[in-house]
Amino acid sequence: MTRALGGAALGVAVLAIYAWFLVATEVSLSRLLRGLPWMADFLRRMVPPDLTVLGGAVGAALQTLQIAVVGTTVAALLALPLGFLSARNVAPAPIFYPARALLNFFRSIDTMVYALFFVAAVGLGPFPGVLAVVTYTTMTLAKLYSEAIEGIEPGPVEAITATGAGRLQVLRFGILPQVLPLFASYILYRLETNIRAATILGFVGAGGIGFYIQTYLRMIDYPAASAVLLVLVAMVMGVDFASSRLRARIV
Amino acid sequence: MIRIRGLRKVFPPDKVALDGVDLDIAPGQFVMVIGQSGAGKTTLLRCLNRLMEPTAGEILLNGAPVTGAPPEALRSVRRQMGMIFQQFNLVRRASVLENVLAGRLGHVPGLPSLLGRFPRRDRELALATLRVVGLEEFASRRADTLSGGEQQRVAIARALAQEPKVILADEPTASLDPKLTESIMGILRRINVERGLTLVVSQHMLETALIYGTRIVGLRQGRVIFDGPPQAITPKVVEAIYQGGVE
Numbered sequence: 001m002t003r004a005l006g007g008a009a010l011g012v013a014v015l016a017i018y019a020w021f022l023v024a025t026e027v028s029l030s031r032l033l034r035g036l037p038w039m040a041d042f043l044r045r046m047v048p049p050d051l052t053v054l055g056g057a058v059g060a061a062l063q064t065l066q067i068a069v070v071g072t073t074v075a076a077l078l079a080l081p082l083g084f085l086s087a088r089n090v091a092p093a094p095i096f097y098p099a100r101a102l103l104n105f106f107r108s109i110d111t112m113v114y115a116l117f118f119v120a121a122v123g124l125g126p127f128p129g130v131l132a133v134v135t136y137t138t139m140t141l142a143k144l145y146s147e148a149i150e151g152i153e154p155g156p157v158e159a160i161t162a163t164g165a166g167r168l169q170v171l172r173f174g175i176l177p178q179v180l181p182l183f184a185s186y187i188l189y190r191l192e193t194n195i196r197a198a199t200i201l202g203f204v205g206a207g208g209i210g211f212y213i214q215t216y217l218r219m220i221d222y223p224a225a226s227a228v229l230l231v232l233v234a235m236v237m238g239v240d241f242a243s244s245r246l247r248a249r250i251v
Numbered sequence: 252m253i254r255i256r257g258l259r260k261v262f263p264p265d266k267v268a269l270d271g272v273d274l275d276i277a278p279g280q281f282v283m284v285i286g287q288s289g290a291g292k293t294t295l296l297r298c299l300n301r302l303m304e305p306t307a308g309e310i311l312l313n314g315a316p317v318t319g320a321p322p323e324a325l326r327s328v329r330r331q332m333g334m335i336f337q338q339f340n341l342v343r344r345a346s347v348l349e350n351v352l353a354g355r356l357g358h359v360p361g362l363p364s365l366l367g368r369f370p371r372r373d374r375e376l377a378l379a380t381l382r383v384v385g386l387e388e389f390a391s392r393r394a395d396t397l398s399g400g401e402q403q404r405v406a407i408a409r410a411l412a413q414e415p416k417v418i419l420a421d422e423p424t425a426s427l428d429p430k431l432t433e434s435i436m437g438i439l440r441r442i443n444v445e446r447g448l449t450l451v452v453s454q455h456m457l458e459t460a461l462i463y464g465t466r467i468v469g470l471r472q473g474r475v476i477f478d479g480p481p482q483a484i485t486p487k488v489v490e491a492i493y494q495g496g497v498e
Binding site: 153155156158159160161162163164165166168169172173174177178181 | 302326332336339340342343344349353354356361364365406409413
């Protein structure tokens with residue numbers, strides 16, 4: 001009986017907190033409904049897209065792709081030592097715990113925030129975008145790597161150890177063959193998400209297609225903005241398609 | 252060849268797996284270690300090459316200390332003892348030949364091996380050991396495309412590629428059916444007879460142990476309670492080892 005009462009009290013408390021959140025975020029259905037005509041107007045003005053800006057949009061999309069590819073590959077390499085150092089079954093405890101803490105700390109800051117930081121540090125352009133992608137992706141990949149390493153079968157590792165192999169040889173022949181295909185799949189997956197992340201890097205001056213989207217929207221040139229968006233969607237879908245095909249072949 | 256004195260292994264907090272084992276194993280013996288599950292067979296084998304660290308006691312291989320050996324000396328000990336496992340423990344995604352070449356890791360120069368390069372002599376030796384187990388035509392296949400019996404033969408080839416003096420086999424046939432058991436044990440016997448290798452094999456099937464072993468060591472609760480030729484095994488001994496219940 002007291003348990004049921006306690007449960008009910010907890011339920012009421014959760015509902016109250018949720019209601020508070022709704023009020024605090026000014027959620028309003030009527031406001032949404034009043035905004036609908038504006039949205040329709042917005043969409044109507046976007047068609048037909050202004051195809052004269054396609055050239056510039058494709059160039060900017062290419063830069064976004066370049067930022068994502070360079071950032072992801074550099075991060076994939078940097079994450080290797082970090083991944084091993086933060087795997088419980090490979091690294092000794094005095095290294096493992098600080099390494100994990102480091103990863104969790106820097107992983108809680110998003111690519112976009114790093115972009116603001118690096119734009120301030122090295123100036124505008126695609127380079128701060130690359131740095132932002134590298135920083136965030138290194139941390140996330142290291143975390144994924146370490147989980148893959150922790151999930152390996154111990155048997156083959158033992159068998160290699162039993163041959164009289166050295167530590168590095170055990171790593172190379174017992175552990176790497178088990179984790180490399182997983183690593184490759186994680187890298188491709190991160191590449192897909194980084195393409196999306198890199199599209200908005202331009203909003204803060206860190207290069208790529210985001211700059212065009214923001215500029216055309218500010219200039220109220222909706223047909224141009226929609227043309228850029230079309231290029232963006234095509235690029236993201238293309239990369240997703242190629243990457244998921246590749247990933248299916250690896251694992 | 253192998254000298255074991257007062258070997259103890261205690262798993263924290265207080266599970267005694269080996270309780271003072273003394274054994275002398277001479278070159279060329281085919282030693283079958285029998286006993287119920289939990290009697291300490293696996294622990295004994297894994298302590299011999301220190302995949303598991305003994306709690307107390309001494310192990311010598313040809314007069315050289317195994318217990319307390321520093322990393323380099325331990326690698327040398329392990330190189331001289333090939334090991335075969337119940338679950339084969341091949342690297343599944345690697346090719347059969349790569350798995351066998353792993354047996355050469357204790358011999359080949361370190362840096363080139365890390366790049367996947369092995370001297371010609373070692374490649375030839377690996378192929379030769381595959382021939383011994385009759386699988387040379389499988390060399391380039393991925394290990395996980397082979398059947399269980401074939402995988403265990405690859406594991407034997409890997410152990411032979413070490414050019415060891417001793418082979419430790421921990422329940423090598425427990426995951427295989429009776430026919431494959433016969434084939435695997437037959438290969439081990441051939442290695443023992445033709446190459447004069449010393450074999451220490453744990454075996455939960457009493458009949459199999461008696462057929463292939465030249466010496467039977469019966470463990471119960473971490474102690475050696477029988478040590479002699481298979482002919483000396485009487486129903487009474489069996490009773491004592493298995494406490495009335497043969498597995």
